[in-house]
Amino acid sequence: METVLKRTPEPLRSVLIKHRELLKFAIVGGTTFLVDNGVWYVLKLTVLEPKPTTAKAIAIIVATIVSYILNREWSFRTRGGRERHHEAALFFVISGIAVVVNLVPLYVSRYVLHLEVPHVTRLVQEIADFASGSIIGMVLAMFFRFWGFKKWVFPDELGQRRRDGDQVTRLR
Numbered sequence: 001m002e003t004v005l006k007r008t009p010e011p012l013r014s015v016l017i018k019h020r021e022l023l024k025f026a027i028v029g030g031t032t033f034l035v036d037n038g039v040w041y042v043l044k045l046t047v048l049e050p051k052p053t054t055a056k057a058i059a060i061i062v063a064t065i066v067s068y069i070l071n072r073e074w075s076f077r078t079r080g081g082r083e084r085h086h087e088a089a090l091f092f093v094i095s096g097i098a099v100v101v102n103l104v105p106l107y108v109s110r111y112v113l114h115l116e117v118p119h120v121t122r123l124v125q126e127i128a129d130f131a132s133g134s135i136i137g138m139v140l141a142m143f144f145r146f147w148g149f150k151k152w153v154f155p156d157e158l159g160q161r162r163r164d165g166d167q168v169t170r171l172r
Contacts, residue, residue, distance in 0.1 A: 022146070024075035028067060029142055036063035037134055044129075056106055056133050057099060064095045071149065079154035087153060094148035102141040106133035 008016060016023055040059035048055035068091050072080070080087055109115045109132035116125050150156075 021075060021079075021150075025071065025146055025149075028070040028075050031070065032063040032067045033134070033138065035066050036060060036138070039063070040133070052110065052129060052133075053103060053106060056103060060099045060102055064092070064099070067095070067145075068092070071154075076149065076154035079150075079156055090153045091149070094145060094153060097148070098141040098145045101144050102133070102137035105136040105140070108132065 036059045038059075039062050040056050043055035043058060044052045048058075068088065072087070072091075082090070106129065109128045113128075114120075115128035115132075120128070
């Protein structure tokens with residue numbers, strides 16, 4: 001990331017450095033977006049075809065595990081400082097709430113608006129699923145996660161402990 005920042009023109013570089021955590025969080029989000037949708041479509045087009053919401057929930061869980069590892073070790077590396085099991089528990093509680101936030105638009109699309117076969121064509125169903133589950137739901141959940149992770153999982157006031165630990169490790 002440092003190499004990319006060095007090659008970025010100055011006005012933009014200052015903004016990116018100022019919002020480094022958000023940028024890293026967005027990159028992790030893009031990665032987990034691909035994981036989420038890859039798993040979701042594999043499941044919903046095969047073994048869980050009649051249960052798209054269940055397939056999406058499983059995909060979100062897989063993507064959440066990937067997200068925890070990447071956010072802890074990269075996005076919020078200098079924050080936090082709780083015991084790992086406590087931090088992980090908070091991460092998964094916030095992420096669990098975000099799963100519900102993410103699923104609500106898909107549920108509404110399928111079961112309230114009836115944007116599913118036989119009420120609409122397969123193409124309309126797939127577009128509605130993608131828009132509601134992968135765009136609207138994911139964006140709402142992303143804002144909730146970023147806020148929750150910064151506030152409760154990786155709070156900056158605990159970050160000093162983690163930053164001090166990194167310095168001690170580097171000195172050895």
